[in-house]
Amino acid sequence: MKKIIMVWFFFSIFFVSIVAMAEDTTSEEFKKLDEISNYAWQLSKQNRFEEAIQLLQYFDQEFKNIPINTKVYSVDELHVLTSSHHKALDALEKETIDPDEKIKAVTQFRLVVDAMISEHQPLWGTMEEPIMTTFSHLKSDMEEGDLQGFQQEWNEFLSLYEIIYPSLTVDVDDQNIKRVETHISAIEGNMFLELSEHTKFQQLLAMEEALQDIFHHADKNESDPSLLWVIITTGSIILLALTYAGWKKYKADLALKLQRKEIDK
CATH class of the missing domain: 1.20.120 (Four Helix Bundle (Hemerythrin (Met), subunit A))
Structure with missing residues (x-):
């Protein structure tokens, strides 16, 4: 029983570490995307739309190379991100759209990217x-x-x-x-x-x-629900292991006391 508990304990610790590493990797990649979106935003406010287009295209390439972890970002959040990106790129590429509307679309996109990492x-x-x-x-x-x-x-x-x-x-x-x-x-x-x-x-x-x-x-x-579940599960296993160890010690002490009583008789 004790061996099984310890195996589960170490497995849970390992799983938590893997999840944390995956989240850190995804977050770091999104920080790069955040910088790209910021540069595109700054360029659009200067009416340098061609350069902003190139950056948004570069953003799309980098985004596709990221191994998305849905434990960090939900499907709905990713949909909002891609939708606002397409809208911004489309606005920049259309010559008939007013410059203020172009800036507005890129600003909207910029705020979405920032919201996802801030x-x-x-x-x-x-x-x-x-x-x-x-x-x-x-x-x-x-x-x-x-x-x-x-x-x-x-x-x-x-x-x-x-x-x-x-x-x-x-x-x-x-x-x-x-x-x-x-x-x-x-x-x-x-x-x-x-x-x-x-x-x-x-x-x-x-x-x-x-x-x-x-x-x-x-x-x-x-707080990510799945990560919280892992933490709670790990905590429960630790508590169970400690309780089991304490119970074993109690039984051993009780047996020793009974043995001494028998000897004293």
Whole structure:
């Protein structure tokens, strides 16, 4: 029994080490991709689109060479990454697209890559100030009854939110995103304009709270369920081994005491 426990113990330690090494390898490779995406982003902001295209093509080559560990990045996260990459590359390659839209697409991609490797303070979090400032203007326009100004600010808000949305799907809990999406749908609907001014303003306040919750509680949960299972299993085996050893020692001590009592008699 003791030998079996020890075999399982060493096997679990070995497995944990393999998982940790695989995660470290994948993370290091993604750091290289992060640097490439950053260079492409910087070039696009300088309107050096041809060079940015070359870097995004290089990114694609490097990404395909990475042995993806789905214990580190989920299938959904990888889909968001590849989708935003294709969108950015497509925008850069089309001459008919406005330069600002090209930069927007590359920025969106850049934020996704960063979100996948950042443990704290992801880049998309820096968008809090412009987004919340625009939202503040929305509330002011609503209070003043300036519907034209409200619509302009609303379009600006949607443009900014669209930039961070893909990275939110990587970093933020689905329920928090759905709260914001529900408010957006309600304000976009035809019924919104027919509501009372008080009800409209309350809708905006509720949406503002949902946005603040995203920005203030956006830290990604870095705990991987499979790795936690391994750690818990290993801990259980260690505890079992110690309990077994203690029980054996107790039985041996008890037997020794009984033997001494027999001798004393």
